[in-house]
Amino acid sequence: MTGPAPAEPPAPAEPPAPTDGAEHPGWVRNVSVFLTGQTVSLLGSMLVQYAVMWHLTITTQSGSVLMLSIVFGMLPQAFVSIFGGVWADRHHRKLLIIGADSAIAVATLALALLMVSGVDDLWVIYAALAVRSTFAGIQTPAVSAMIPQIVPASQLIRVNGVNQTIQSGMMLLAPVVAAAIYANFDIVAVFFIDVVTALIGVGLLLAVRVPRLVRADAAAPPSYFGDLAAGVRYIRSHGPVKWLMTVFAVTMVLVGAPSYLTPLMVTRTFGDEVWKLTANEIFWAVGMLLGGIAMAAVGPRVTNRMGLIVGVVLSAGVFTAGLGLATNMWVFFVLGLLVGTSFTLMSAPAMAILQETVEPEMQGRVFGFVGIVMTVAMPLSMVAFGPLADRYSVESLLVLAGALLTAFVLVVLAIPSARRSLAAVSRPVADADADADAGAGDVVPTSGTTTG
Template sequence: MSNNDNEWKRKIILFLTAQTISLFGSSLVQYAIIWHITLTTTSGVMMTISTVCGFLPQIVISLFAGVWIDRYNRKKMIMLADGMIASVTLIMAVLFLTGYQSIWLLFILLLIRSAGTGIQIPAYNAVIPQIVPKDKLMKVNGVNSSISSLMMFLSPAASGAILSITTIEATFFIDVITAVIGISIMLTIAVPSHANMTSRHKSNLLDIKQGFVYLKDHTLLKRLLLFLFVIMILISPAAFLTPLMVSRSFGGEVWRLTASEMTFSAGAIAGGIVIATWGGFRNRMHTTILACAFYGLLMVGLGVAPEFVMYLLFNFLIGITMPCFNAPITVLLQEKVESSMHGRIFSLVQVSNSCALPLGMVLFGPLGDIVRVESILIFAGIMVVACALYALFSKRFIAE
């Protein structure tokens, strides 16, 4: 093994380790906040406000974040976002310990954490191709997907266990500690500067406009972003309405809802391993389109499942398709987009996803009180398959 092989592997192992530790602490706090608001208010309005606080700042900040990520040192941007989130979380922990425990303080915390995430995630995706050779991007993104899914799998149980034996303030401090560890590891990683860094004296709005112009001039990227937006809207019932379906059709026991969440996360872990090992087809879009078609068929499966065990099986298989859908797109963007534009393009993807899922819930959520969720899943699943077939046979989304 050459020194170059050893060097990039050392860097990516340290990078993924740092981000995994930080992500785990953040996930613990995210679940702790949601459960604390749920248990102390039992209010649908409060839960709606908390959801808005979790999405809206990401949409607003991501456009500017893309410019900053392309303009400044990306490693430092990740550390800055992580440090900002940890600092505000520490302040919130102190306020709660001193008796200031208003729910509105948690909304402020959610707003700031969401803004930090809007910076951290695009920067994270932009740093990986600076460290990893192009022919290893699929493997690394697959491993990264499995790690993220594992955190999703473990975080709810870990957060619940912590809250059952201690207070929410303790969870806040855990997040601060994991952030400090993650930032400390990041300090040891040398990340090369990306080429053609934008002049720091340019207007933010001008750089944002350049990002849209770049997207407009690259037809494949424009179509891909539209494809993602439509698919995210269509899969929103599977993401948000399945707990409602489970409670209505199979029973409202907590263990059923827990099993539903855990089977999806377990499937996503397996899917990350599959795509990391297999690597997908040579054409990235073929892998994404195939995963998209399977996702649609499995949504139909969720809608027609006669027994809860069958539902869990389909849910597990849907989890497998997610990394096989997402990882090739991420790699395609990392490969095809110029390094100097990675931040802005990944930020536009972040904005698209952050808008699509809530929009999907606006469309399908109220419908769930009029018709059976199963019918919504079947309809949306068929539409997902139709979109996959269109993308395949139209040739407009195929990138060599």
């Protein structure tokens, strides 16, 4: 995965990349198989995440150890996502996902075997977390960039809604399953299960037919770092992508604060009973689940996507400030649910817009940077707000985060170039095409496809 794939120029009779449902034969079956495999693989990964966290907490009772586990488990993905995005644009995305998932399974299997043999030093766990995170940085942008290759443009928001629903559902299911396995067996059993789920995910992905992009510059591709620089220039010069990613990043930072600080407020204000902390997590997860279900059900009928995104981000700001003003615990929980719902209602159409707007041969690099935002933004918010929570009340910080998010959206809307850029991608491509003059002629494709 260190060099460009051999060029495969499209055959003269090869049709251009499919762009709507009629030209995606079998897309429902492909998407169903793909999401099933990703769900099984995600469950295994989340089981490991919870089991490692609990294992380190119980065996070391050290905050520094937990901090290092987060560093090794997250920073490599943030760094590698930059390069993973370039690989996703230079190589077959399906094969990248299979290779990354397989490498993660091998690293987990090696960790399990070492622990069975009695080697359970912290550095072994840290090394395994770093390897898993590294290959996640390759896998994640490839998955996001591959979805538009197998999904009609008119169904992107629905499929992203389904994907968000699955991820939110895993947030409810995985802790329960991990607790049952860890309590009745040990952490090694969780590792072996993760290996099996990864292999199932790889096997199902092998059954998905994915078009392979053929870049217009395939005959003389730019250098590796030339590709990376082109991705940076693309994001900076492409108004809709630049502003959408900015909104996404700032929302992640300011929603990250309440998501991390709410357990602290529950403990300080409403009591430290375990059931209250559990209820807080459940309400947030259910909110995200409901948002995903809503996007899966009605997403394709949304004609003003930027209106929806702006509206729910503003709502998230108001609800976040409300968290800090809530004096009743159940009102606090419901507001957390509404923030979770708002976040999903924002992220599903935002991902669909990027998948629909960005040229196919640039999507890997764009989603590589999206991966960095998603990996770094929320921990970054904790770096900023965490120490403040030791000096000021959590309530005041939540009000501040909500006010900042609301003010940020209003400032963006006041910038003419931002307003024009976001309005340009507000309507789904399918609706825009329906309004276009049918006699305008065929568009010359910038890339072809071969099937892999």
